[in-house]
Amino acid sequence: MSLTSSQLVNETKEKIKEVAPDEVQRSIKEGQEVRLVDIREREEVMDGYIPNAALIPRGFLELDIEEEVSMDREAPIVLYCAGGTRSALGARDLEFMGYTNVRSMIGGFKGWKDAGFEIEQNGLLSEDDLRRYARHITLPEVGEKGQQKLLKGRVLLVGAGGLGCPTALYLAAAGVGTIGLVDADVVDMSNLQRQVLFGESDIGRPKVEAGKDRLLDLNPGISVNAHYVMLRSENIMDIIEDYDIIVNGCDNFPTRYLVNDAAVLAEKPVVDGSIFRFEGMATVYVPGAGACYRCRYPEPPPPGEVPSCAEGGVLGVLPGIVGVMQATEVIKLILGEGTPLVGRMLAYDAMDMKFREFKQRRDPACPVCGDNPSVTELIDYDQFCGLPSHSEAAG
Numbered sequence: 001m002s003l004t005s006s007q008l009v010n011e012t013k014e015k016i017k018e019v020a021p022d023e024v025q026r027s028i029k030e031g032q033e034v035r036l037v038d039i040r041e042r043e044e045v046m047d048g049y050i051p052n053a054a055l056i057p058r059g060f061l062e063l064d065i066e067e068e069v070s071m072d073r074e075a076p077i078v079l080y081c082a083g084g085t086r087s088a089l090g091a092r093d094l095e096f097m098g099y100t101n102v103r104s105m106i107g108g109f110k111g112w113k114d115a116g117f118e119i120e121q122n123g124l125l126s127e128d129d130l131r132r133y134a135r136h137i138t139l140p141e142v143g144e145k146g147q148q149k150l151l152k153g154r155v156l157l158v159g160a161g162g163l164g165c166p167t168a169l170y171l172a173a174a175g176v177g178t179i180g181l182v183d184a185d186v187v188d189m190s191n192l193q194r195q196v197l198f199g200e201s202d203i204g205r206p207k208v209e210a211g212k213d214r215l216l217d218l219n220p221g222i223s224v225n226a227h228y229v230m231l232r233s234e235n236i237m238d239i240i241e242d243y244d245i246i247v248n249g250c251d252n253f254p255t256r257y258l259v260n261d262a263a264v265l266a267e268k269p270v271v272d273g274s275i276f277r278f279e280g281m282a283t284v285y286v287p288g289a290g291a292c293y294r295c296r297y298p299e300p301p302p303p304g305e306v307p308s309c310a311e312g313g314v315l316g317v318l319p320g321i322v323g324v325m326q327a328t329e330v331i332k333l334i335l336g337e338g339t340p341l342v343g344r345m346l347a348y349d350a351m352d353m354k355f356r357e358f359k360q361r362r363d364p365a366c367p368v369c370g371d372n373p374s375v376t377e378l379i380d381y382d383q384f385c386g387l388p389s390h391s392e393a394a395g
């Protein structure tokens, strides 16, 4: 017996269960479990799809349904395509696999869209992004979904200096979608020994402006916000509000305490790094999940006790290593993969070429993240402790 394609479709639709878009919409609104599966081809999905739908092109439906949607043969699955024909054939094949609660959506994505129901756009990577991030996408721990997380990532770099430069370059290259740079300095000849975002032609320009140009040249697909300001108690909360993760690459104590306290109050993670001469360290502070900076150093040192990088010097490659460690931690936090440096401080000695790890525990008596905090509002330490108030970032 042979069938024309229209006979096949008509016979299939008589055998399977169909559902109208408004009924699907109602079930979602009522909070019923509905596992939507979009079985269109990639190019078709680029224009939009139904929020939370699994995207499995028809050719992979039987192969990927168990892993991507459910092993449970009773799971309530709704398949849709562009107009309701391919999804009918797909439903037939899932029934053949033993799925008992599969329905095909009448009218497909077009019917859903024409009814005015919500759609999700920008959910898939463009052809350009697939090429650009191919080495990420190949990694099972990243994949297209992880790359999308990176593209939605919002990271603020405090300081566009020795640490901020390599961190920014790698985050931009990795496709972290929104990068903020805060720095009140201009590029100086003495920065070029280690601040790899800048060239001689940038001397005299604000670091955040020169950095923005370089990052957008590296990756025009991201957004870079240049904050040409000194972080103070009155502006820091407004600036960090728009970001999910703060990278601290400043090298002065007032800013370090300010960022720590603001992050604890705003409950934002801080990926911290610092360098001095031949040694550096990195750690991650996650409010509620480990120590903060004040757990180790409750109060700033007296003025003049700790030399700045300008006085102490720094090996040019050192911030590269520490900054890239910070970039690595940021990417892991965004992806939700791996073990972050929470509760651990990784110290690096360039002369011995050795890494050491120290445990860091939250101190219940910490002045800001402790059980009875004494620091409940932000403090501008430079106003009374006499440290230089300019924010020469990360040496």
Ligand SMILES: [Zn+2]
Residues within 6 Å of the ligand: 291, 292, 293, 294, 295, 296, 362, 363, 366, 367, 368, 369, 370
């Ligand atoms: Zn603390």
